[in-house]
Each structure stands twice: as C-alpha cells, then as structure tokens.
Amino acid sequence: MTAEPITNSIQFLLNGQPASIENAGTQTTLLDVLRDYGLTGAKEGCAEGECGACMVLDVAAREGGCRYQAINSCLMLAPMAGGREIYTVEALAENGELAEAQRAMAAAGGSQCGYCTPGFVVSLFAEQYRPERTGSCDPHALAGNLCRCTGYRPIGDAARSLGAPPPGYFRDRLSQPPQPLLNFNYQSDGQQFERPTTLARCLSIAAEDPQVRWIAGATDLGVESNLRFRRWPHLVSLEAVPDLREFSDTAEYVGIGGALPLTDIALQWQNAPGIFGQWLPLFASPPLRNSATLGGNLATASPIGDGAPMLLALDASVRLTSARAARTIPLTSFFTGYRHSVLEPGELIVAIEIPKPLPAYSRFYKVAKRRMDDISTVAAGFAADLDLNGRVTRARFAFGGVAATPLRIYAAEEAILGERWNKATIKRVQSALENALNPIGDHRGSAEYRREIANSLIEKFCWEYQEAAA
Ligand SMILES: Cc1cc2nc3c(=O)[nH]c(=O)nc-3n(C[C@H](O)[C@H](O)[C@H](O)COP(=O)(O)OP(=O)(O)OC[C@H]3O[C@@H](n4cnc5c(N)ncnc54)[C@H](O)[C@@H]3O)c2cc1C
Numbered sequence: 001m002t003a004e005p006i007t008n009s010i011q012f013l014l015n016g017q018p019a020s021i022e023n024a025g026t027q028t029t030l031l032d033v034l035r036d037y038g039l040t041g042a043k044e045g046c047a048e049g050e051c052g053a054c055m056v057l058d059v060a061a062r063e064g065g066c067r068y069q070a071i072n073s074c075l076m077l078a079p080m081a082g083g084r085e086i087y088t089v090e091a092l093a094e095n096g097e098l099a100e101a102q103r104a105m106a107a108a109g110g111s112q113c114g115y116c117t118p119g120f121v122v123s124l125f126a127e128q129y130r131p132e133r134t135g136s137c138d139p140h141a142l143a144g145n146l147c148r149c150t151g152y153r154p155i156g157d158a159a160r161s162l163g164a165p166p167p168g169y170f171r172d173r174l175s176q177p178p179q180p181l182l183n184f185n186y187q188s189d190g191q192q193f194e195r196p197t198t199l200a201r202c203l204s205i206a207a208e209d210p211q212v213r214w215i216a217g218a219t220d221l222g223v224e225s226n227l228r229f230r231r232w233p234h235l236v237s238l239e240a241v242p243d244l245r246e247f248s249d250t251a252e253y254v255g256i257g258g259a260l261p262l263t264d265i266a267l268q269w270q271n272a273p274g275i276f277g278q279w280l281p282l283f284a285s286p287p288l289r290n291s292a293t294l295g296g297n298l299a300t301a302s303p304i305g306d307g308a309p310m311l312l313a314l315d316a317s318v319r320l321t322s323a324r325a326a327r328t329i330p331l332t333s334f335f336t337g338y339r340h341s342v343l344e345p346g347e348l349i350v351a352i353e354i355p356k357p358l359p360a361y362s363r364f365y366k367v368a369k370r371r372m373d374d375i376s377t378v379a380a381g382f383a384a385d386l387d388l389n390g391r392v393t394r395a396r397f398a399f400g401g402v403a404a405t406p407l408r409i410y411a412a413e414e415a416i417l418g419e420r421w422n423k424a425t426i427k428r429v430q431s432a433l434e435n436a437l438n439p440i441g442d443h444r445g446s447a448e449y450r451r452e453i454a455n456s457l458i459e460k461f462c463w464e465y466q467e468a469a470a
Pocket residue numbers: 048049050213214215216217218219220221222223238258259282283284285288291292293294295296297298299300304305306307343347348349350373374375376
C-alpha cells in the first residue's frame with residue numbers, strides 16, 4: 001500500500017486524442033484548462049453548475065460498454081480529469097458533417113446569441129446517445145442548461161426531432177468500456193490531489209495527514225472553490241475506490257456506496273421505492289446528478305440537503321469507517337447540529353444502508369421557489385404501512401428545512417400509529433408537528449411559512465395515500 005509516485009502532469013483523452021496538462025493548480029477547473037487549450041466552445045456562465053454553458057461529455061462505464069454523460073466542466077477540478085475520456089462540442093461533428101444535435105438546433109431556430117448553444121448541444125448529444133433511450137429525445141434531459149434569449153420551445157422542438165443515434169464513431173464507441181480510473185498522485189504549487197483505488201489507501205492517507213479533504217463529485221466543493229475561493233492543500237478523490245461505489249440489493253437491505261453518483265444509483269436500483277423515483281428528478285439537474293453522490297450530500301450536513309429526508313423516511317443507516325474504527329449508525333443520529341455531523345476527521349461515509357422490507361407507500365415532496373433545479377425551502381420524506389383494516393402500522397415523517405438539521409418527527413409518527421387516516425388523526429399529527437418543529441426563517445421562507453408547508457404536506461400525504469390504496 002505504497003503511495004503512487006508524484007506527478008505534475010494530468011494525462012487524459014481529449015476529443016479522442018491523448019492530452020497532457022502540466023502544473024495546473026489542483027483547484028483549476030477543467031473548464032479553464034479546456035479554454036487554455038483553445039477549445040472555447042465550453043464557456044463560463046455561472047461557475048456553479050447552474051447554467052450549463054460549460055457542458056462537456058465524460059465517458060462513463062455501463063454494463064457492456066460505456067455511455068456519454070454531460071458534466072459541468074466548471075465544477076470538475078483539473079486533476080479529476082486525469083485518466084478520463086472527455087469530449088467537447090468541437091469534436092461532435094464527424095468528417096466535416098455537423099452532429100445531428102447541432103443540425104437540429106440550427107433547423108429549429110434553437111440559438112440566438114449562441115452563448116448557451118454549445119452546452120445545449122452537448123446535453124442533447126448525450127441524450128441522443130443514451131443507451132437506454134427509445135423514441136425521440138426527452139427535452140427534460142436538457143435541464144441544467146439555461147438560455148436567456150431563444151426561449152425553450154424551439155430547443156425542445158430540436159430535442160423532440162431527434163431519434164436513434166446515427167452510425168459512426170460515437171455510436172461504435174458505446175460498445176467499448178472506458179479505461180478504469182487509476183491511482184493518481186498529483187502535485188502542483190505545493191498542493192496535492194490524490195486518487196487512490198482502495199479504501200485502505202484512503203484511510204492510511206487520512207491517518208498520515210489529518211488535513212485531507214475528501215472529494216467525490218465536487219458539486220459542493222467545486223462551488224466552494226470557485227465562488228468562495230476555499231482552498232484545500234490535500235484533496236483525496238473517492239471516485240476510483242470500488243468499495244465506495246458498490247450497489248447491492250439483498251433480501252435484508254439495499255446498500256448504496258457513499259461515492260456512487262446519483263445517476264448510477266438510478267440505473268442500478270431496479271424496483272426502487274416510489275420515494276426515490278419522486279426524489280431523483282427534483283435533485284438538481286441531470287449533469288449534476290451524473291457527478292453528485294449521497295455521501296457528499298450527507299457529509300455537508302446541510303439542513304436543506306434533499307438526500308436526508310428521503311433516506312430518513314426509509315430508515316437508513318450510514319456505514320462509516322476511519323483508520324481507527326468502523327461503525328454503522330442510524331441516519332437519525334448522524335446530524336448533530338447546523339452543518340455538523342458525527343463524522344470525525346479522516347472518517348468516510350462508506351455506504352448508506354436501507355433496511356428491508358421497504359415501506360408499502362412512500363413519498364418525497366420538495367417545496368422551492370422553482371419546481372425544478374432549485375434549493376429546497378422545505379423537503380419532506382414520508383413513508384407508511386397500513387394493516388388490512390387500514391390502520392397505520394409504521395410511519396416515518398422526515399423533514400429538511402424546518403430545523404437546524406434534517407430530522408424525523410417521532411411525536412407525529414406516534415400520533416398516527418394504530419389509527420386510520422382521517423380528519424381527526426391528521427389534526428393530531430399536525431399538532432404534534434406544531435410542537436416539534438423549530439424552523440429557521442430566511443430569504444427562502446419565513447419560519448411560519450415553513451410550519452404551514454410542513455402541515456399541509458402531511459395532509460397531502462394522507463390523502464394521496466388513501467387515493468393510492470383505494
Ligand atoms: C447547481 C447545483 C444544484 C444542486 N441541487 C441540489 C439539490 O437539488 N438538492 C441537494 O440536496 N443538493 C443539491 N446540490 C448540492 C450538491 O450537489 C449535493 O450536496 C451533492 O450530493 C454533493 O455530493 P458530491 O459528491 O458532489 O460532494 P463533494 O462536493 O465532492 O463533497 C461535499 C462534501 O462532502 C465530503 N464528502 C464527500 N464524500 C464523502 C464521503 N463518502 N464521506 C465523507 N465525506 C465526504 C467532502 O469532503 C465535502 O466536504 C446542488 C449543487 C449545485 C452546484
């Protein structure tokens with residue numbers, strides 16, 4: 001378990017050709033690197049994963065080959081590109097012929113000033129070549145790309161006009177897996193970025209250097225770096241550690257690796273409960289979900305992180321490990337205060353475990369200023385089981401955005417146990433909520449507003465459950 005030799009060179013495949021970048025800062029973005037390379041199709045709009053102007057394609061593994069996934073190059077740190085295969089908009093035309101995604105955008109009048117267009121084209125390209133897709137392209141796949149001047153109808157028309165990918169290099173490429181990510185130990189200007197391939201090596205690095213900062217999808221850290229100028233002297237990437245990217249679905253539990261991106265979870269979790277299917281599309285945008293992980297989401301301990309209410313409703317536990325010890329704790333005990341958790345320095349979220357049987361009925365609700373791609377004002381994960389007489393045998397009511405931490409409201413759960421849902425019992429649950437919630441008021445919503453939302457979501461859950469059970 002020795003350290004990989006240190007290098008100051010980032011080698012990767014760029015538009016099908018080997019590329020090498022020397023001495024880039026560990027927190028330089030891939031976007032900056034590409035633009036310095038003369039590939040200026042990808043642009044900076046926001047530098048925080050919101051606009052999609054910086055979109056590029058990353059080649060990701062899938063069973064039997066690979067897939068192209070759109071990612072925000074403004075959030076990928078340059079060393080994260082080491083060993084990857086990246087395509088930019090400049091490479092999509094083949095043999096002098098525009099790609100169908102490019103032609104469709106032009107034909108539908110999907111571009112005016114053109115600032116956003118390369119990003120839209122890249123996302124549309126990824127959607128057209130998505131292996132599981134049938135029929136025409138889904139305009140929802142373009143969420144995460146913003147356009148200020150054209151309007152989305154012609155862009156949606158461009159998407160709907162595209163069907164199966166045409167024969168050629170990019171279609172043939174899909175049948176080959178990408179190169180696996182290898183050990184990588186990069187240093188530049190006294191800053192270090194390591195990407196080990198074993199859990200043991202991650203832990204020994206952290207034992208030697210208590211300053212290490214784990215980095216998974218970088219969708220939080222990238223924003224901290226770009227907009228708040230946070231700097232970390234020693235980053236340790238979790239992306240190449242198989243133990244952290246496992247998914248298992250057994251008779252006893254569902255296990256989700258802490259560093260498994262959300263898109264991969266969705267691809268692997270056959271028969272996921274309703275709550276997961278409702279939660280996923282409300283979490284950021286497709287390119288963010290291609291990188292973001294549940295480990296990263298929980299580790300931030302944000303009171304408005306969306307992962308926690310969904311996982312609390314499923315009674316999840318987190319498997320943690322450090323060089324000193326391993327432990328599994330219920331997620332209900334994980335958050336200790338505003339943006340604080342039980343995680344100790346050098347400790348990792350290895351996996352999230354969801355016990356079986358899964359609840360018979362579960363729902364996720366997210367109330368935000370915008371319906372899609374926005375930060376929650378209040379998020380709720382609810383789950384319940386009824387007996388044959390319609391009495392509640394198990395209830396879990398979890399919230400984000402109503403206190404300093406995500407939490408379950410046990411008093412409200414107890415108020416409905418053994419009861420049928422009706423107006424009187426809903427009132428009882430609501431008054432238990434009333435006593436337990438302690439919302440923070442901010443620019444997204446006053447404390448009173450959050451309380452009202454929590455009350456009405458419980459009622460909504462009850463009526464929706466009854467409708468589903470009828
Ligand atoms: C545009 C945009 C939209 C977003 N929308 C949403 C949304 O709708 N809902 C939502 O909840 N969040 C949202 N986020 C926040 C972010 O995407 C999530 O919190 C994401 O899950 C973080 O995962 P990551 O892998 O990118 O974490 P990273 O950025 O890599 O890491 C985040 C933190 O977690 C630590 N960490 C990472 N993995 C582990 C691990 N396995 N063990 C211990 N510590 C670890 C890191 O050290 C770091 O402190 C959004 C972010 C952006 C930029």
